[in-house]
Amino acid sequence: MFLLLNFLFKKKENTKQLKDKDTSTTSRRTKEQIATRKGELGEYKINIQLDQLPKDYCYLSDLFVENPKAKSGYSQIDHLVITPYGIMVIETKNYQGTIYGAKNQKNWLINGKFKMGNPFVQNYGHIQALKSLIDKKYHGLFISIVSFTKRCTFKVDLDYRKISSDELIVYDIELSEFIHRKISAMRTQYKEPLLNEHDILILYNYFAKANITEPKIREQHNKILKSKNTEQATCEACNKPVSEKVKTYCLNNKKFKGKIYCFDHQNNHN
Ligand SMILES: [Zn+2]
Incomplete structure:
Protein backbone atom coordinates (compact mmCIF):
# COMPACT_ATOMS: atom_id res chain seq x y z
CA MET A 1 0.00 0.00 0.00
CA GLU A 214 9.05 28.88 6.79
CA PRO A 215 8.57 25.47 8.54
CA LYS A 216 9.09 26.93 12.04
CA ILE A 217 6.22 29.40 11.67
CA ARG A 218 3.96 26.68 10.29
CA GLU A 219 4.83 24.31 13.14
CA GLN A 220 4.18 26.98 15.73
CA HIS A 221 0.76 27.66 14.19
CA ASN A 222 -0.16 24.00 14.32
CA LYS A 223 0.90 23.76 17.96
CA ILE A 224 -1.28 26.72 18.89
CA LEU A 225 -4.21 25.20 17.03
CA LYS A 226 -3.76 21.89 18.82
CA SER A 227 -3.49 23.45 22.28
CA LYS A 228 -6.49 25.72 21.76
CA ASN A 229 -8.51 23.10 20.05
CA THR A 230 -11.42 22.22 22.29
CA GLU A 231 -13.33 20.74 19.41
CA GLN A 232 -13.65 17.13 18.43
CA ALA A 233 -10.48 15.03 18.68
CA THR A 234 -9.94 12.61 15.81
CA CYS A 235 -7.88 9.48 15.18
CA GLU A 236 -4.46 10.17 13.69
CA ALA A 237 -4.79 7.21 11.32
CA CYS A 238 -8.38 7.37 10.08
CA ASN A 239 -9.69 10.75 11.29
CA LYS A 240 -12.66 9.16 12.95
CA PRO A 241 -13.90 11.27 15.88
CA VAL A 242 -12.95 9.87 19.30
CA SER A 243 -14.38 10.59 22.74
CA GLU A 244 -12.70 12.80 25.37
CA LYS A 245 -11.93 9.61 27.33
CA VAL A 246 -10.07 8.05 24.38
CA LYS A 247 -8.27 11.34 23.75
CA THR A 248 -7.08 11.59 27.36
CA TYR A 249 -6.09 7.92 27.40
CA CYS A 250 -3.92 8.32 24.29
CA LEU A 251 -2.35 11.60 25.35
CA ASN A 252 -1.39 10.05 28.71
CA ASN A 253 0.09 6.95 27.12
CA LYS A 254 3.69 7.34 25.97
CA LYS A 255 3.47 4.66 23.31
CA PHE A 256 1.21 6.93 21.24
CA LYS A 257 3.79 9.76 21.26
CA GLY A 258 1.27 12.52 21.87
CA LYS A 259 -1.05 11.34 19.13
CA ILE A 260 -4.64 10.22 19.36
CA TYR A 261 -5.93 6.94 17.93
CA CYS A 262 -9.36 5.33 17.81
CA PHE A 263 -9.83 1.85 19.33
CA ASP A 264 -9.16 0.20 15.97
CA HIS A 265 -5.87 1.99 15.48
CA GLN A 266 -4.51 1.94 19.03
CA ASN A 267 -2.88 -1.45 18.39
CA ASN A 268 -2.22 -0.87 14.74
CA HIS A 269 -1.11 2.67 14.16
CA ASN A 270 2.06 2.19 12.13
ZN1 LIG B 1 -8.61 5.15 13.59
Whole structure:
Protein backbone atom coordinates (compact mmCIF):
# COMPACT_ATOMS: atom_id res chain seq x y z
CA MET A 1 0.00 0.00 0.00
CA PHE A 2 2.74 2.42 0.99
CA LEU A 3 4.75 1.60 -2.12
CA LEU A 4 1.76 2.18 -4.30
CA LEU A 5 1.12 5.55 -2.69
CA ASN A 6 4.74 6.46 -3.06
CA PHE A 7 4.50 5.70 -6.73
CA LEU A 8 1.36 7.81 -7.03
CA PHE A 9 3.04 10.74 -5.31
CA LYS A 10 6.11 10.46 -7.50
CA LYS A 11 3.94 10.55 -10.57
CA LYS A 12 2.18 13.58 -9.17
CA GLU A 13 5.49 15.35 -8.71
CA ASN A 14 6.17 15.20 -12.42
CA THR A 15 2.85 16.70 -13.37
CA LYS A 16 3.13 19.39 -10.75
CA GLN A 17 1.11 22.54 -10.75
CA LEU A 18 2.65 25.97 -11.33
CA LYS A 19 5.79 26.79 -9.29
CA ASP A 20 4.39 25.50 -6.04
CA LYS A 21 7.60 23.78 -5.00
CA ASP A 22 8.00 24.37 -1.26
CA THR A 23 4.52 23.46 -0.21
CA SER A 24 3.73 20.38 -2.24
CA THR A 25 2.28 17.33 -0.62
CA THR A 26 5.32 15.40 -1.68
CA SER A 27 7.94 17.57 -0.05
CA ARG A 28 6.14 17.68 3.28
CA ARG A 29 6.03 13.94 3.38
CA THR A 30 8.20 12.15 5.90
CA LYS A 31 8.31 8.56 7.06
CA GLU A 32 6.60 9.54 10.30
CA GLN A 33 3.54 10.55 8.38
CA ILE A 34 2.77 7.06 7.16
CA ALA A 35 0.17 6.87 9.92
CA THR A 36 -1.74 9.67 8.24
CA ARG A 37 -1.76 7.95 4.88
CA LYS A 38 -5.53 7.92 4.70
CA GLY A 39 -5.56 11.68 5.01
CA GLU A 40 -2.93 11.86 2.31
CA LEU A 41 -4.88 9.60 0.04
CA GLY A 42 -7.69 12.13 0.47
CA GLU A 43 -5.32 14.90 -0.54
CA TYR A 44 -4.19 12.86 -3.51
CA LYS A 45 -7.79 12.53 -4.66
CA ILE A 46 -8.20 16.30 -4.48
CA ASN A 47 -5.05 16.77 -6.52
CA ILE A 48 -6.41 14.47 -9.24
CA GLN A 49 -9.51 16.64 -9.26
CA LEU A 50 -7.50 19.85 -9.52
CA ASP A 51 -5.41 18.42 -12.35
CA GLN A 52 -8.59 17.99 -14.38
CA LEU A 53 -9.28 21.71 -14.41
CA PRO A 54 -8.61 23.75 -17.56
CA LYS A 55 -5.03 24.84 -18.04
CA ASP A 56 -5.84 28.56 -17.83
CA TYR A 57 -6.95 28.22 -14.22
CA CYS A 58 -4.25 28.67 -11.60
CA TYR A 59 -4.20 26.81 -8.36
CA LEU A 60 -2.25 26.82 -5.13
CA SER A 61 -2.31 24.23 -2.39
CA ASP A 62 -1.50 24.46 1.31
CA LEU A 63 -1.32 28.22 1.36
CA PHE A 64 -0.26 29.68 4.69
CA VAL A 65 -0.87 33.41 5.14
CA GLU A 66 -0.95 36.00 7.90
CA ASN A 67 -4.34 36.64 9.43
CA PRO A 68 -4.40 39.08 12.36
CA LYS A 69 -7.98 38.06 13.14
CA ALA A 70 -7.16 34.36 13.61
CA LYS A 71 -6.24 32.94 17.02
CA SER A 72 -2.81 31.88 15.86
CA GLY A 73 -2.26 34.93 13.66
CA TYR A 74 -2.31 32.83 10.50
CA SER A 75 -4.69 31.05 8.17
CA GLN A 76 -3.98 27.82 6.36
CA ILE A 77 -5.88 27.41 3.11
CA ASP A 78 -6.03 23.89 1.68
CA HIS A 79 -6.58 24.81 -1.96
CA LEU A 80 -7.18 27.94 -3.96
CA VAL A 81 -8.31 27.92 -7.59
CA ILE A 82 -8.31 31.12 -9.62
CA THR A 83 -10.69 30.90 -12.58
CA PRO A 84 -11.95 33.49 -15.09
CA TYR A 85 -15.19 33.75 -13.07
CA GLY A 86 -14.08 33.58 -9.48
CA ILE A 87 -11.60 32.63 -6.80
CA MET A 88 -12.52 29.30 -5.26
CA VAL A 89 -11.29 28.71 -1.73
CA ILE A 90 -11.44 25.04 -0.83
CA GLU A 91 -11.39 23.63 2.68
CA THR A 92 -11.00 19.84 2.86
CA LYS A 93 -12.34 17.69 5.69
CA ASN A 94 -11.42 14.11 6.46
CA TYR A 95 -14.29 13.27 8.78
CA GLN A 96 -16.14 10.00 8.54
CA GLY A 97 -19.87 9.69 9.17
CA THR A 98 -23.08 11.60 8.67
CA ILE A 99 -22.59 15.35 8.58
CA TYR A 100 -25.46 17.42 9.96
CA GLY A 101 -25.15 21.09 9.16
CA ALA A 102 -27.19 24.20 8.47
CA LYS A 103 -26.41 27.79 7.61
CA ASN A 104 -26.30 30.14 10.60
CA GLN A 105 -25.23 27.27 12.83
CA LYS A 106 -21.94 27.82 14.61
CA ASN A 107 -21.43 24.12 15.14
CA TRP A 108 -22.24 21.13 12.99
CA LEU A 109 -22.57 17.54 14.13
CA ILE A 110 -20.97 14.33 12.97
CA ASN A 111 -23.19 11.27 13.46
CA GLY A 112 -25.45 13.46 15.57
CA LYS A 113 -22.90 13.35 18.40
CA PHE A 114 -19.56 14.94 17.71
CA LYS A 115 -19.27 18.66 17.24
CA MET A 116 -17.31 20.28 14.46
CA GLY A 117 -17.12 24.01 13.80
CA ASN A 118 -19.22 25.14 10.81
CA PRO A 119 -16.59 24.78 8.07
CA PHE A 120 -18.04 27.72 6.13
CA VAL A 121 -17.44 29.99 9.10
CA GLN A 122 -13.85 28.76 9.13
CA ASN A 123 -13.50 29.24 5.37
CA TYR A 124 -15.04 32.71 5.64
CA GLY A 125 -12.12 33.58 7.91
CA HIS A 126 -9.72 32.25 5.28
CA ILE A 127 -11.41 34.32 2.59
CA GLN A 128 -11.17 37.48 4.73
CA ALA A 129 -7.44 36.84 5.13
CA LEU A 130 -7.05 36.39 1.36
CA LYS A 131 -9.04 39.56 0.65
CA SER A 132 -6.63 41.59 2.74
CA LEU A 133 -3.86 40.59 0.30
CA ILE A 134 -5.49 41.86 -2.88
CA ASP A 135 -7.18 44.90 -4.40
CA LYS A 136 -10.79 45.62 -3.37
CA LYS A 137 -12.03 45.21 -6.93
CA TYR A 138 -11.49 41.46 -6.56
CA HIS A 139 -13.30 41.10 -3.23
CA GLY A 140 -16.65 40.06 -4.65
CA LEU A 141 -15.17 37.15 -6.54
CA PHE A 142 -14.74 34.58 -3.79
CA ILE A 143 -16.55 31.25 -3.75
CA SER A 144 -16.33 29.06 -0.67
CA ILE A 145 -16.14 25.30 -1.16
CA VAL A 146 -15.92 22.63 1.53
CA SER A 147 -14.94 19.16 0.37
CA PHE A 148 -15.59 15.96 2.31
CA THR A 149 -14.55 12.40 1.49
CA LYS A 150 -16.99 9.74 0.33
CA ARG A 151 -16.83 8.25 3.81
CA CYS A 152 -19.35 10.96 4.70
CA THR A 153 -23.05 11.33 4.10
CA PHE A 154 -24.47 14.83 3.87
CA LYS A 155 -27.50 15.91 5.87
CA VAL A 156 -26.89 19.55 5.23
CA ASP A 157 -28.80 22.60 4.12
CA LEU A 158 -29.72 21.87 0.49
CA ASP A 159 -28.64 25.37 -0.54
CA TYR A 160 -25.05 24.20 -0.16
CA ARG A 161 -25.62 21.78 -3.07
CA LYS A 162 -27.18 24.37 -5.40
CA ILE A 163 -24.83 25.54 -8.10
CA SER A 164 -26.14 29.11 -7.77
CA SER A 165 -24.77 29.28 -4.21
CA ASP A 166 -21.43 30.87 -3.38
CA GLU A 167 -21.04 28.35 -0.58
CA LEU A 168 -20.83 24.81 -1.91
CA ILE A 169 -20.40 21.51 -0.15
CA VAL A 170 -18.99 18.69 -2.28
CA TYR A 171 -17.49 15.21 -2.13
CA ASP A 172 -13.82 15.16 -3.10
CA ILE A 173 -14.53 13.01 -6.16
CA GLU A 174 -16.97 15.57 -7.58
CA LEU A 175 -14.89 18.68 -6.88
CA SER A 176 -13.82 19.36 -10.46
CA GLU A 177 -17.32 18.63 -11.71
CA PHE A 178 -18.78 21.20 -9.31
CA ILE A 179 -16.18 23.81 -10.23
CA HIS A 180 -16.94 23.14 -13.88
CA ARG A 181 -20.70 23.44 -13.34
CA LYS A 182 -20.27 26.61 -11.29
CA ILE A 183 -18.16 28.23 -14.02
CA SER A 184 -20.63 27.17 -16.73
CA ALA A 185 -23.48 28.74 -14.78
CA MET A 186 -21.52 31.97 -14.33
CA ARG A 187 -20.53 32.02 -17.99
CA THR A 188 -24.21 31.98 -18.92
CA GLN A 189 -24.92 34.67 -16.37
CA TYR A 190 -22.08 37.09 -17.18
CA LYS A 191 -21.08 36.30 -20.78
CA GLU A 192 -17.74 38.16 -20.40
CA PRO A 193 -15.15 36.65 -18.01
CA LEU A 194 -14.78 38.58 -14.75
CA LEU A 195 -11.03 38.00 -14.72
CA ASN A 196 -8.76 37.98 -17.74
CA GLU A 197 -5.48 36.09 -18.03
CA HIS A 198 -3.56 39.05 -16.70
CA ASP A 199 -5.81 39.38 -13.59
CA ILE A 200 -5.46 35.68 -12.91
CA LEU A 201 -1.70 35.90 -13.03
CA ILE A 202 -1.63 39.01 -10.82
CA LEU A 203 -3.81 37.30 -8.22
CA TYR A 204 -1.76 34.13 -8.40
CA ASN A 205 1.42 36.10 -7.79
CA TYR A 206 -0.05 38.01 -4.84
CA PHE A 207 -1.15 34.81 -3.15
CA ALA A 208 2.04 32.93 -3.93
CA LYS A 209 4.11 35.82 -2.58
CA ALA A 210 2.10 35.98 0.65
CA ASN A 211 2.51 32.25 1.22
CA ILE A 212 4.72 31.61 4.24
CA THR A 213 6.86 28.54 3.68
CA GLU A 214 9.05 28.88 6.79
CA PRO A 215 8.57 25.47 8.54
CA LYS A 216 9.09 26.93 12.04
CA ILE A 217 6.22 29.40 11.67
CA ARG A 218 3.96 26.68 10.29
CA GLU A 219 4.83 24.31 13.14
CA GLN A 220 4.18 26.98 15.73
CA HIS A 221 0.76 27.66 14.19
CA ASN A 222 -0.16 24.00 14.32
CA LYS A 223 0.90 23.76 17.96
CA ILE A 224 -1.28 26.72 18.89
CA LEU A 225 -4.21 25.20 17.03
CA LYS A 226 -3.76 21.89 18.82
CA SER A 227 -3.49 23.45 22.28
CA LYS A 228 -6.49 25.72 21.76
CA ASN A 229 -8.51 23.10 20.05
CA THR A 230 -11.42 22.22 22.29
CA GLU A 231 -13.33 20.74 19.41
CA GLN A 232 -13.65 17.13 18.43
CA ALA A 233 -10.48 15.03 18.68
CA THR A 234 -9.94 12.61 15.81
CA CYS A 235 -7.88 9.48 15.18
CA GLU A 236 -4.46 10.17 13.69
CA ALA A 237 -4.79 7.21 11.32
CA CYS A 238 -8.38 7.37 10.08
CA ASN A 239 -9.69 10.75 11.29
CA LYS A 240 -12.66 9.16 12.95
CA PRO A 241 -13.90 11.27 15.88
CA VAL A 242 -12.95 9.87 19.30
CA SER A 243 -14.38 10.59 22.74
CA GLU A 244 -12.70 12.80 25.37
CA LYS A 245 -11.93 9.61 27.33
CA VAL A 246 -10.07 8.05 24.38
CA LYS A 247 -8.27 11.34 23.75
CA THR A 248 -7.08 11.59 27.36
CA TYR A 249 -6.09 7.92 27.40
CA CYS A 250 -3.92 8.32 24.29
CA LEU A 251 -2.35 11.60 25.35
CA ASN A 252 -1.39 10.05 28.71
CA ASN A 253 0.09 6.95 27.12
CA LYS A 254 3.69 7.34 25.97
CA LYS A 255 3.47 4.66 23.31
CA PHE A 256 1.21 6.93 21.24
CA LYS A 257 3.79 9.76 21.26
CA GLY A 258 1.27 12.52 21.87
CA LYS A 259 -1.05 11.34 19.13
CA ILE A 260 -4.64 10.22 19.36
CA TYR A 261 -5.93 6.94 17.93
CA CYS A 262 -9.36 5.33 17.81
CA PHE A 263 -9.83 1.85 19.33
CA ASP A 264 -9.16 0.20 15.97
CA HIS A 265 -5.87 1.99 15.48
CA GLN A 266 -4.51 1.94 19.03
CA ASN A 267 -2.88 -1.45 18.39
CA ASN A 268 -2.22 -0.87 14.74
CA HIS A 269 -1.11 2.67 14.16
CA ASN A 270 2.06 2.19 12.13
ZN1 LIG B 1 -8.61 5.15 13.59
